[in-house]
Amino acid sequence: MFDAYLQGVQSLMAMDVLLAVAAAVPIGLVFGLLPGLSGLTALAVLMPLVYGMEPLVGLSFLLAAHAVVYTGGSVTTILLGIPGSPPNAATLMDGRPMALRGEAGRAIGAALVASALGGLVGMVALLALLPFLQPVIVHLGSPEVFALALLGISYIAIIGHGDLFKGLAAGGFGIFLSCFGYQDITGVPRFWSGSEYMLDGFRLVPLVLGLFAIPEIVDLAVSKRQQFRIMPDSVSADRLRHGMREALIHRWLLLRAAWIGVLVGLIPGVGGDTAPFVAYGSAKQWARDPARFGTGCVEGVIAPEASNNAKEGGALVPTLALGLPGSAGMVILLGGFLLLGLQPGVGFLDHHTNVAVALALVLAIANVLAVIVMLAAVPIVVRLLDVRGELLAAPLLVLVVLGAYAVDENTMDLLFVAVFGFLGYCMKSLAYSRPALLLGFVLGPTLETYLHISLQAYGASFLLRPGVMVIVLLIVGGFAWPAYRRLRLRRKGDRDAPC
Amino acid sequence: MLTTRTRKRVTLKTVSITPMRPRPNPRTLLACLGLVLTQLVWTQASISEQRPLAGERVRLVVGFGAGGGYDVYARMLAPHLEQETGATVVVENWTGGGGVVALNRLATDDTEGLTLMLVNGPSAVMGQVLGNEGVRYDVSAFTWLGRVFAEPSVVLASPVSPYRSLADLTSADLPVRWASAGKTTTAGTPALVSQALKLRSEVIIGYKGTSESALAALRGEADLVAMSATSARAQAHKNGLVPIAVVSHERISLLPEVATVAEQINLTPSQNRWIDYGITVMGLGRSLATSEHVSPERREYLRRVVKKILTDTTVIREAAAQGRPIEFGPPSELLASINRALANENEPTRGELRHVILEKFNP
Missing domain, CATH: 3.40.190.10 (Periplasmic binding protein-like II)
Structure with missing residues (x-):
């Protein structure tokens, strides 16, 4: 085994592999910076380029581009309040308020280091789990997927800043929106009203861009105030360094969030988009002062960004070990393996451990390289954005329209960007949680499908499976412990208060 | 003076006459030019007749997203279609409804064979037989060009x-x-x-x-x-x-x-x-089709092209190397299977199929 690890390191040191990684990182970052374009789009676009390449060179190119998309996306999210890719929406909750407070540099520094370290945790997880991959994945079944989705959905109550009722209402509305189109368990479309577009229900990218980008753009366009302007000095080297240091100070939070990312990525079916929300919810739940979350606290940036990049390492585990993609991006990456003449699966690690090790290291190198590139690029991006809000609104709108159209080249997506934009603007004005709506939308189908599968396969006894019981305990404990702690603090305060 | 003039004239005459070949008759020239032009036009017409799609833009549609199995197959076939037809072949992903949206659009396409689709045969037929919501096409009406690959x-x-x-x-x-x-x-x-x-x-x-x-x-x-x-x-x-x-x-x-x-x-x-x-339905495999609105000449041309590509040993070898096998099936065979699979007259009937596939084993 040690020899295979050593061979993996040696294969990675080949000049063509390193060049492929170096070329892929800026491409992936650009995909991340442009609103709406995700890692999935990057892989689909880049796939034809790798045909004819050496397997490790081609796979390194694809993986490196895919892995750093969210790093680029975090910068757009913080600076513009527009998620670079759907999973970056969780970073918005605290990243944007920080930027508006003049702390964009601090937020970006923290996000970049969290992304890089999250990627490193993903690599460590992948390397550590390589020898035990198959039993780990085989023991995590549909009931565990359901329980994890339940854990995620329980955070609706937490991520909704302020009014609990508004958070729950937004989350419930998100679940309702996810009910449109084909139902996985019957194959019958719901609420499609005879429209072909609605056979697949509402799409994620128009929803995210509409909910989050349009209200920001409207604010930029109509407001004469300077409050939306990002001043170049707010992302000075000092401020970036300050943010980077803070990510290291909150290392336990970062590690916990990264492991959440790995776990979510590890289980095929949960869907990687969930990871940053679960990490954010968990960070808020266990924080000493949860009320700070949503107002611009750095922990709210670190947690989702660390989990975003870590989940790729987790998702590679089932892809390599069983040939079962752990996320939508991994489905395309799996196609890349086949195109380059490699077939992941149980036997894969017997003969290609060096490739698996090399890919784990590619994850690490790409994530670190992405931070270096972004640190150099951020001042340029900020300078480009240093114009009056009204002037910035039009090009941003163009980018949003292009981003929404590029996914499926469907003009209906543009219509729904506008519809969800209106909804997002109303929600923002009335202080309803947009991330809660998004979480409900993403997790609604998973919850429904895997509850149905679990009941059919195991009956109600699926609740007694050890994995499910542990996750349910986490959910209950997650709500009970902070409440207990607050009660204890209040009692202590009462005791200490002068009579 | 006169002598000089005369000599000069004579000399001039000599100079002008000696290298001269018999002057072509302008009528002959025109006739030759006409012949050449006719030949050119005839040749061009003959080439156009042989390659009626040359210079056109042909869409090769897949009903699924980029990067998937159908997309990869289509992108593998596109250069060969280009080479054979002289057209520019562009792969387009018309996603939605698990391929239903693309099939519906193909059914109403009237581009005279400029839109081809790599169809998931079993899924297209089952959608129609089971009366799935959203299905507005009739698979038996499509112009089938050939099966690329099928497996049980x-x-x-x-x-x-x-x-x-x-x-x-x-x-x-x-x-x-x-x-x-x-x-x-x-x-x-x-x-x-x-x-x-x-x-x-x-x-x-x-x-x-x-x-x-x-x-x-x-x-x-x-x-x-x-x-x-x-x-x-x-x-x-x-x-x-x-x-x-x-x-x-x-x-x-x-x-x-x-x-x-x-x-x-x-x-x-x-x-x-x-x-x-x-067995019949799975035999439909991944097949190429175009709309029903295509002239018989164009249909036959497209069928010839598809057969030539899918039976070319170099193409087959290249595809196999990419893990995408090719096993050509003629359109007549496809159409016969489709008619059987549609269960219009044969057993099991559509009603039986709906009951068994949609209800009986799905509690």
Whole structure:
């Protein structure tokens, strides 16, 4: 085994592999910076380029581009309040308020280091789990997927800043929106009203861009105030360094969030988009002062960004070990393996451990390289954005329209960007949680499908499976412990208060 | 002076006359030019007749997203179509409704064969037969150009289940559980096999594709799973799933040791028709089609082109090297299978199929 690890390191040191990684990182970052374009789009676009390449060179190119998309996306999210890719929406909750407070540099520094370290945790997880991959994945079944989705959905109550009722209402509305189109368990479309577009229900990218980008753009366009302007000095080297240091100070939070990312990525079916929300919810739940979350606290940036990049390492585990993609991006990456003449699966690690090790290291190198590139690029991006809000609104709108159209080249997506934009603007004005709506939308189908599968396969006894019981305990404990702690603090305060 | 003039004239005459060849008659020249032009026009017309799509923009549509199996097949075939027709071939992904949206659009396309589609045959037919919502096409009306590749489905058992043959399934005390992505995945093989063998089955659907269904069987969450022969071989080799039957009339080269359903169980004709139906539908495979609105000349031209490409040994070798096998099937055969699969007159009837595939094994 040690020899295979050593061979993996040696294969990675080949000049063509390193060049492929170096070329892929800026491409992936650009995909991340442009609103709406995700890692999935990057892989689909880049796939034809790798045909004819050496397997490790081609796979390194694809993986490196895919892995750093969210790093680029975090910068757009913080600076513009527009998620670079759907999973970056969780970073918005605290990243944007920080930027508006003049702390964009601090937020970006923290996000970049969290992304890089999250990627490193993903690599460590992948390397550590390589020898035990198959039993780990085989023991995590549909009931565990359901329980994890339940854990995620329980955070609706937490991520909704302020009014609990508004958070729950937004989350419930998100679940309702996810009910449109084909139902996985019957194959019958719901609420499609005879429209072909609605056979697949509402799409994620128009929803995210509409909910989050349009209200920001409207604010930029109509407001004469300077409050939306990002001043170049707010992302000075000092401020970036300050943010980077803070990510290291909150290392336990970062590690916990990264492991959440790995776990979510590890289980095929949960869907990687969930990871940053679960990490954010968990960070808020266990924080000493949860009320700070949503107002611009750095922990709210670190947690989702660390989990975003870590989940790729987790998702590679089932892809390599069983040939079962752990996320939508991994489905395309799996196609890349086949195109380059490699077939992941149980036997894969017997003969290609060096490739698996090399890919784990590619994850690490790409994530670190992405931070270096972004640190150099951020001042340029900020300078480009240093114009009056009204002037910035039009090009941003163009980018949003292009981003929404590029996914499926469907003009209906543009219509729904506008519809969800209106909804997002109303929600923002009335202080309803947009991330809660998004979480409900993403997790609604998973919850429904895997509850149905679990009941059919195991009956109600699926609740007694050890994995499910542990996750349910986490959910209950997650709500009970902070409440207990607050009660204890209040009692202590009462005791200490002068009579 | 005169003498000089005369000499000069003579000299001039001599100079002008000596190199001169017989002057061509302008009429002859015109006639030759006309002949050449006629020849050129005739040749051009002949080339256009031979390659009527030269210079045109042809869409090769897939009903699924970029990067998937159909997309890769289409992108592999596009350069060969370009070379053969002289057209610019562009692969387009018309996603939505699991391919239904693209099929609906193809049905109303009137670009005279400039829109081709790589169709998932079993899915297209099953959608129509089962009356799925959103289906507005008629597969029998499409102009079929040829089948690219088809393979039968294979039944695999979970390594932790007690089942190792079809006989084990028929004598099972408990209901057998199948994992599947949808009711019509692999042409509804779980339901058709269960009906033919009179099994007490439950088909658990909702898994995200073949891979996750295979994982469910690997975990023991389901006892059985059905998938295409190529995927079945990969799952058997990679993950230890046990192939127990091939739903085909004869054994297949990919899994030569696995017996067919008919080899394992003596089926009555009324049982066998369900298996036959599954074999017919899976035989439609990945096929090329264009709209019904195409002239007979264009149709024949496109069929010739498709046949030439899909029977070219270089193309076949190149495709096999990419893990995308090609096995050409003629349009006449395809159309005959489609008519059988549509169950307009043959048994099982559409009503029976709807009951068995949509209701009977899906509690």
